[in-house]
Amino acid sequence: MDSYSVTVVGPSGSGKTVYLASLFRRLAVNREEVGFFVQTDFSSAKLLNHTYGEITRPGAWPGGTILDRVQELAFTCSVRSPHGVFSPFAIKYVDYGGGLLTDVYEDGATAADEIEDRLHKANVLLVFLDGMKVVNYLEGDSRLVDELVPVFNQLQDSTAVIHFVITKWDLLHHTRTLKEVASSLLDHPEFSGFVDHHARMNERAGAIRLFPVSSVGLDFTDRGADGQMVKRPGARPHPLNVEIPFAAVLPDLFEQASQMLVDPAPDEGLEQRGRLVARLRGISGLLPTAKKVLLKRAAASPALAGLGEGIIDTVSDWADSRLNVYEGRLEADRARHRAEAEKIASNREAVKHLVEAFELLLADFERAYPGSQLSSRA
Structure with missing residues (x-):
């Protein structure tokens, strides 16, 4: 079975753990409107399902990835037909503790060297942007992008497919369009410099996309007095766009591979x-x-x-x-x-x-x- 690896990075609290649990629940059962489903090992399935339960039940949000801990989740992609279930490939997510991106240690964390190596070798990179920090960024706080500068620095020579995921899109959905948010991000010199360099550096470089997602949906939370997200009593989650970054992995990798073989002709794809x-x-x-x-x-x-x-x-x-x-x-x-x-x-x-x-x-x-x-x- 073929396997495609996606390196997942994002500061603590950006929503990586919540997203992966929501992605599993969205794709765990075959749905006609999606057209496929995923399977993982039983231990991971139980862990993700438990995490999703913590998300949707009243009370606190689940904790983030433990610092030094590297989590690897393999989602086997399957389709059912009258001839049986076919599972031709898996998408493997390698998730790092968010502190590895932002915190400084005298001796370094045990996974620091590995994440640096992964960043250099990544074919697909999934970079999480905390929706709360996006809101703050739009109000003049630049820390959202500042935290990513070390990642941008490591990717100067990368030709990876890069997908940015804005989590907690429910905070922005009613007041901003994705195009407005993208334009504002591209006003930041480091962000636009990275995007422009990636596009210019190599005609064969992978795509850079921006995905707005909400792991719980548009009407599941409210913003509390302290600025943190709180769950609405009795609300049910309706995840938004969580399957789209998953769906973009193969088309973007295949498009990149095709460009290495032949220049793309204009068409109406x-x-x-x-x-x-x-x-x-x-x-x-x-x-x-x-x-x-x-x-x-x-x-x-x-x-x-x-x-x-x-x-x-x-x-x-x-x-x-x-x-x-x-x-x-x-x-x-x-x-x-x-x-x-x-x-x-x-x-x-x-x-x-x-x-x-x-x-x-x-x-x-x-x-x-x-x-x-x-x-x-x-």
């Missing part, structure tokens, strides 16, 4: 289609409420001046028609994909099916969250 749908939705949703503003802008444009209200209606009709076309294609892709699951009879076919399932999830995510691809911004 799922990823591009997802972004186009998001743009068309934006146009369609904006026009009915902002016609006066758009007319004013049109009047100031030499190319559009004099066309009047008709051009706005025409653009709106165009956006609606194209939206129907592209959303129809995505739905057709999903229907075809579900039908093809019935034919899976080998691990090789299962891999192809799973990667397409991942790409469909990413297409839906990208149209809902424009600005998630940091390394491909204009």
Whole structure:
């Protein structure tokens, strides 16, 4: 069985432990809307399930990873068909205590050398950004990025696929868009310098993505008087986007590998289609409420001046028609994909099916969250 390793880093309290427990519960049982499920060893399954129980029950949040302790969790990805269950690969998460990134020790912690080696050799790096610190960053506190500078320093020559995960997105969901948060992060010179260097250094470098997740959902917590998150009495968790970073691992690794073999030709793949749908939705949703503003802008444009209200209606009709076309294609892709699951009879076919399932999830995510691809911004 193939195995793909993901190195997980993030300061203490950034939500790594909570995320991995929520990811397990989201994918432990086969769900039609996801299209696959994961399995791990029984001991890890019990530990993750126990941690998830601590998350969802009233009371304190579970503790973080013990300093010097390296946790390794292997999630075998599986798909079921009438011919059986096929498990062609595993995604292995290597999680480090957050103090290893931020704390200083006279003799160093026992895992420090290992995490440095992992950072240098990582094919996929999952970097956690504490949503509470993101809120503080947007209010002028730069410690969120300052804590990551040692990691950025170690990755100067890396061609790894890098995924940033903003945890506790429920703190930001109602007030900020992902695009706004991404833009603000890229205003920080160290953050933007790292992203720009990664993109310029090597045309074959892996993608840099930004994922907003909530391991408990948008309505499970409140912000207490002390600024900490407290659980709402009687609330039920509804995790948001926790499966998306998992789904991005193979498509991004495969895309990177394909670029090493041949320059990518322009096409209308799922990823591009997802972004186009998001743009068309934006146009369609904006026009009915902002016609006066758009007319004013049109009047100031030499190319559009004099066309009047008709051009706005025409653009709106165009956006609606194209939206129907592209959303129809995505739905057709999903229907075809579900039908093809019935034919899976080998691990090789299962891999192809799973990667397409991942790409469909990413297409839906990208149209809902424009600005998630940091390394491909204009």
